Amino acid sequence: MICSSDNQKSSILKRKTTLKDIARELDVSISTVSKALKNSEEISTDTKEKVQAFAKLYNYRPNNIAISLKNKRTRNIGVIIPDIVHHFFTTVFRGIEKYANSRGYNVIICVSDESFDKEVINMEMLANGSIDGFIMSLSAETQQKNDFNHLKEVTEQGIPLVLFDRVTDEIECDKVIINDKEIAYAAVKKLIDSGKRKIALVTTDSYFNVSKRRAEGYKAALADNEIPFDEKHVLTLPYRGIAKTKIEHFFNENVIDAVLCVNEVFAIHCMGMIQKLGMKIPEDVSIIGFTDGLLSRYSVPSLTTVAQHGERMGAIAAQMLIEKVETEIQENEEETYRTEIIEATLIERESTI
Secondary structure, eight states: OOOOOHHHHHHHHTSOOOHHHHHHHHTOOHHHHHHHHTTOTTSOHHHHHHHHHHHHHTTOOOOHHHHHHHHSOOSEEEEEESOSSSHHHHHHHHHHHHHHHHTTOEEEEEEOTTOHHHHHHHHHHHTTTTOSOEEEOOOHHHHHHTOOHHHHHHHHTTOOEEEESSOOTTSOSEEEEEOHHHHHHHHHHHHHHTTOOSEEEEEOOTTSHHHHHHHHHHHHHHHHTTOOOOGGGEEEOOSSSOOHHHHHHHHHHSOOSEEEESSHHHHHHHHHHHHHTTOOTTTTOEEEEEOOOHHHHHSSSOOEEEEOOHHHHHHHHHHHHHHHHHOOOOTTOOOOOOEEEEOOEEEOOTTOO
């Protein structure tokens, strides 16, 4: 028999009861709850009775779309990325596809185009029994809104999800990231060691978790080398489109001898503006970007950059997801999640001394 206080019952009934709620209340795994509700022979009679009674008491209603996804093995993986033309995301996708194909899985890719609505639609479209799990990087609008209910819907039903690069602590799932703070620190330290003292940061809004961590590394390197942080030396640019006038104004108004940019596109535009204003790279201004793409390799001068090892990130994400898909959580076994941190590499080229 299940006993519960009126207050406890009231708090649960205010929102839709999920498998995760039942698992938490009964101290069993989500997989155990799911099997118990289906009368699986793998689950003891006592556990099945407790789970079914609790579900009935709290008027649990299954998410039919998510259940169909969980029960039907398709050997397809759904991948949702913010931008298909960005070098980093294309390399991650290459890594996902290469590893998944080697394990006998196909990959279906959707592009959110940095839109929250498109991200939600893509997830709903794929979560109809056509895939076994998701790999994704959060869109700009999703991070800005700080709304992850569409992800919670999936994870609370036990559907495997792996987030990469742009992640959130709000969701319990496997994640793959690089050591953003540490590599940004190392990049700024290189600039300082070459004699640079007036170092600018060109970044996005801080709701991008990767930009926030890179800014933390930038500030820490300045502090450890007794260089005062100056808010005027931080240029925040929109993630869509390049505000050339804003970049020009920034370099006209500030005496800068080095720049750390949080992505490749920002770095290339800053290099062009610096040269347009009559300064030489790297003699007058050194510059370091992120993402070792074609722009970095073939710019003039070539760009010193942080290699994020996207293909390796994609392969690890695919491996983590397939392990979750193919591993059954046993009764009373707690589901665990891990975050893999890839060590980024600073590739030195002509834009630094």
